[in-house]
Amino acid sequence: xxxxxxxxxxxxxxxxxxxxxxxxxxxxxxxxxxxxxxxxxxxxxxxxxxxxxxxxxxxxxxxxxxxxxxxxxxxxxxxxxxxxxxxxxxxxxxxxxxxxxxxxxxxxxxxxxxxxxxxxxxxxxxxx
Numbered sequence: 001x002x003x004x005x006x007x008x009x010x011x012x013x014x015x016x017x018x019x020x021x022x023x024x025x026x027x028x029x030x031x032x033x034x035x036x037x038x039x040x041x042x043x044x045x046x047x048x049x050x051x052x053x054x055x056x057x058x059x060x061x062x063x064x065x066x067x068x069x070x071x072x073x074x075x076x077x078x079x080x081x082x083x084x085x086x087x088x089x090x091x092x093x094x095x096x097x098x099x100x101x102x103x104x105x106x107x108x109x110x111x112x113x114x115x116x117x118x119x120x121x122x123x124x125x126x127x128x
Contacts, residue, residue, distance in 0.1 A: 031100035031110040043093045048076055048086045071097055073111040073124050082123050
């Protein structure tokens with residue numbers, strides 16, 4: 001009886017220890033959420049899949065040089081619930097994105113809002 005209790009305790013302890021990284025995955029700590037930026041770019045690719053949607057943009061900097069940016073949105077399920085459709089963004093589309101840039105200076109941002117060329121604005125977090 002005592003050995004079953006010890007085994008049960010160990011199983012619960014291991015399950016809790018293994019689940020901690022899963023909670024950390026959804027942190028926005030890698031992004032500067034206090035200083036969001038706007039940028040306009042042309043879509044080069046979009047990955048519509050779990051756990052996050054990724055939109056790849058070519059963005060011109062102030063000197064006219066093209067920079068490749070990766071914009072990370074929420075999961076497809078959450079975005080669909082707030083009105084997104086997979087077909088609404090195509091390669092070659094021009095988008096205006098508002099998002100939190102990566103703190104490490106890489107060309108990555110966490111999407112806050114997205115505006116299509118026709119003026120339609122969408123929440124990038126997946127909330128209405």
